[in-house]
Structures are given as C-alpha cells and as structure tokens.
Amino acid sequence: MTAKRTPLYHAFKARNAEMAEKAHFLTANVFTDAKSEHEAVRNAAGLFEIFGQFLVEVAGAKAETFLNETFVADMSKVAPGRGIYGGILNENGGFIDDVITYRPAPDTFWVVPAPHRVEKVEAYLKECGKPYGVHVVSLGYRYVSLSLQGPQSRACLERVTSEDVSGQALPGFGMVKATVAGVDDVIVTRTGFTGELGYELWVPTEHIESFYDALLEAGKPLGLVPCGAGSMGSLRIEKRFPIWGRDIGEDTTPVEAGLGWTVKPKDSSYPGKAVVERQKQDGVERMLVLLELPVGSVLPAIGTVVKLGGDAIGKVTSAAHGHTVGHGLALAYVQIACAGDGQVLTLEDGTGVTVRRTAVYDPKSVRSRA
Incomplete structure (x- = not known):
C-alpha cells in the first residue's frame, strides 16, 4: 500500500523534515535530530502531528x-x-x-x-452497537490531530487563545472547544504521550497549515519546536507507556501490561471481564516491565530473548534510547517470578539489564499534572 501524504506534508518538507511512514501515512520523523527534539519537549515545548488519530x-x-x-x-x-x-x-x-x-x-x-x-475499532463498535440503537461514525479527515507537549505548552497555547487552559479550568483528560490561532472550533484536550504537561489539539483540516505555522511562530520565543515521530518513541518509553501492536495486543491483557488500574469496578459486564477480574485476584504468569540497559549498549531488536541464568524467560517488545536518563531502555514481557524491581536479567547477546516496574522518568507523574 502506497503511503498517503498528510495535510502537513508540504509544511514538513519546507522545514526539511526527514519523512517516515506511520500507520500508512507519510509524516515527519525528525526535523533536526531525535535527541534535540526529545530534550526540547522535556525542557520547553514540542509540536507533533499525530495524523491518523481520528475521533x-x-x-x-x-x-x-x-x-x-x-x-x-x-x-x-x-x-x-x-x-x-x-x-x-x-x-x-x-x-x-x-x-x-x-x-x-x-x-x-x-x-x-x-x-x-481506527477501521477495526469503528467496525467493531458499529456491529456491537446495533442492539443499542447507537450511531457510530469516524469523524476521520474532518480534523488533524496535533500534540503540543512540554513544560511551556500551556504558555504557548495561552499566546494564541483567550480560552482558560489552566490546570483548574482544564484538568487532566479535560476537553473544550475554543478559538485557537484564529481558528474556530478547535477541540483542546489535556492529554499527551510524553509524560509532560501537554495538550492535544483537533484542528479543522481546512485550516491546518496556517494554524501549524501560527502556533509554531507564537511559541518560538518560549522554545517551541516542531517534532517528529522519532522523539515520541524515546519520550514515551521513559514513561513506560505501552503502544498497541508492540507492547500490547489481542493476546495481552491489561493486568499483564501493568494497566490493571484502568479496569474499573462496575456492575456492567463487558467482553473479557471474567478473565481480567480473575487475573487481578489470582495474579498473572507474565508482566510487562521496563528494562534499563547499560550506558552505550546497542538497543535490542523487537523479539530479542530475555534470560535468567541461561533460561529464556521473556521477549523484548520495543526499545529506544532514553535521552533524558542517558541510556537505552526496552519494554519486555517476562515471567512474573523474574519481574521484581531491581532484578538483573540478560539479553540473548549477554548484555545485563535491570528490571524497573515503574517509569524511570518522573515516576509519580508530577510534571504532567502541573
């Protein structure tokens, strides 16, 4: 399948972005380099396109x-x-x-x-929703999703909107429609995938190029830079955030992935409820953990075997360099007996790694709650 160009393709090329295919779309991978963009998000602000992220x-x-x-x-x-x-x-x-x-x-x-x-979820909800008489439709290309992330993200946004986007008015997982950078009906949500204070902006597609330029220009004095998908990978792994298709999938449960906290107690039944409730009570055989690599180590490939004393006890699901912490990181499913914080394991090439059960960057998520 030929990759599609996103509405910001020409804006990215004008900024000399290195392009990459993500979810069948050509989008920016890096503008300068992944390390610099990672550091900009941790210290100031970065603006990402998350095209294909539809409502x-x-x-x-x-x-x-x-x-x-x-x-x-x-x-x-x-x-x-x-x-x-x-x-x-x-x-x-x-x-x-x-x-x-x-x-x-x-x-x-x-x-x-x-x-x-998107297509899988839309089809699933349409089929399952028939007995309830609900209407299910993807809003698709009506909006382009941008992610504004970093400690200066609020200050950047305040330069282009009169909407109150303070922590009190727009707390975590809050949403509001606002006029931003002269564009009406922008959906502003207090979310992100970097572990920093951040917002996701759903911008009407017909205005996206002018909006993108205006927001970057307004935030430039505060250190705002355009960022690509390359730095998103390193930012999210420092926070131990899993992604579908690598770290979670149809063969992994919330409890195994360390996401048991998302399973809320309620009377309503839902697919898989009996399985996850049993796992929450009785435990699981494997757990998704973060692995710290020694400084200078080569990142392991997806599927790399993880061992303890010569025995295979798990596999790597994703890896990236943690630019803030200064060394490589990987996510892996390992046997629960080997998943204790501080447990030393080895990769199949003999590299020693240390298990971490929580994020190595801001483990209490103080920064994203600012």
Whole structure:
C-alpha cells in the first residue's frame, strides 16, 4: 500500500523534515535530530502531528450503556467535558485497542483509537452497537490531530487563545472547544504521550497549515519546536507507556501490561471481564516491565530473548534510547517470578539489564499534572 501524504506534508518538507511512514501515512520523523527534539519537549515545548488519530463518534440515548458494556472504563463516571483512558477487550481479555474516550455531550462520546486501529475499532463498535440503537461514525479527515507537549505548552497555547487552559479550568483528560490561532472550533484536550504537561489539539483540516505555522511562530520565543515521530518513541518509553501492536495486543491483557488500574469496578459486564477480574485476584504468569540497559549498549531488536541464568524467560517488545536518563531502555514481557524491581536479567547477546516496574522518568507523574 502506497503511503498517503498528510495535510502537513508540504509544511514538513519546507522545514526539511526527514519523512517516515506511520500507520500508512507519510509524516515527519525528525526535523533536526531525535535527541534535540526529545530534550526540547522535556525542557520547553514540542509540536507533533499525530495524523491518523481520528475521533470515532458514538451517539444515542443508550451510548453510555453501550460503552459501559463494551469498555473496561466506567462511562457513568465521565461527565460531559471530560475523558477517560481504558481498553476495549476481546472475550479472552486481550486488547482490541487501548483508547481515550471523551464525552462532549450527555449522549455523545468520542473514542480515540490508535491510528492503525481506527477501521477495526469503528467496525467493531458499529456491529456491537446495533442492539443499542447507537450511531457510530469516524469523524476521520474532518480534523488533524496535533500534540503540543512540554513544560511551556500551556504558555504557548495561552499566546494564541483567550480560552482558560489552566490546570483548574482544564484538568487532566479535560476537553473544550475554543478559538485557537484564529481558528474556530478547535477541540483542546489535556492529554499527551510524553509524560509532560501537554495538550492535544483537533484542528479543522481546512485550516491546518496556517494554524501549524501560527502556533509554531507564537511559541518560538518560549522554545517551541516542531517534532517528529522519532522523539515520541524515546519520550514515551521513559514513561513506560505501552503502544498497541508492540507492547500490547489481542493476546495481552491489561493486568499483564501493568494497566490493571484502568479496569474499573462496575456492575456492567463487558467482553473479557471474567478473565481480567480473575487475573487481578489470582495474579498473572507474565508482566510487562521496563528494562534499563547499560550506558552505550546497542538497543535490542523487537523479539530479542530475555534470560535468567541461561533460561529464556521473556521477549523484548520495543526499545529506544532514553535521552533524558542517558541510556537505552526496552519494554519486555517476562515471567512474573523474574519481574521484581531491581532484578538483573540478560539479553540473548549477554548484555545485563535491570528490571524497573515503574517509569524511570518522573515516576509519580508530577510534571504532567502541573
């Protein structure tokens, strides 16, 4: 399949971006280099395009009931103007996808699948939603998703909108429609995938090029730079954030992935509920952990075997260099007996690695709650 160009393709090329294919779209991989862009997000601000991240609208009088009986999250606790993170599971408790779901109105929800899972999730919700009489449609190319991340992200946004985007007015997983950089009806959400204070902006597609230029220009004095997908990988792995297709999938459950906290106690039944509730009570055989590599080590390939005393006890699912912490990191599923924090394991080439059960950067997530 030939990769499609996103609406910002020419803006990226004008900034000499190195392009890469992500979820069948050509998007910016790096503008300068991944390390510099990573550091800009940690110290100031960075602006990413997350094209292919579409809103799937679920609407109708029984929308809350439907989603409550389909997702692990408790939708009855999500007020209009707020969102929640959680999984859509199959009958075995595996992830069809992990999604953020917003509630813009009492009977309307916006589900945000991973870019390469939109069609799957939309089709699944349409089929499962028939008995509930809900309307399911992808808003698709109506919006382009941008992610504004970093400690200066709020200050950058305040330069181009009169909307109150303070932590009090727009807390984590909050959402609001606002005029931003002269563009009406921009959806502003207090979310991100970097571990920093951040916002995701859903911009009407017809205005995206002028909006992108205006936001970068306004934020330039505060250190805002354009960033590509290359630095997103290193930022998210320092926070131990898993992604669908690498670290989680239809054969992994929330409990195994360390996401048991997203499974909310509720009366409603949903696919996989019996499996995850049993795992929460009885435990699991394997666990997704973060592996710290020695400084200067070569990053392991996906699928690299992890060992203890010569015995294979797991496999690497993703890896990236942690530019803030100064060494390589990997995510891997390992046997639960070997998943203790501080446990020393080896990769198949003999490299020693140390298990970490939590993020190595800002483990209490203080920065994203600013």
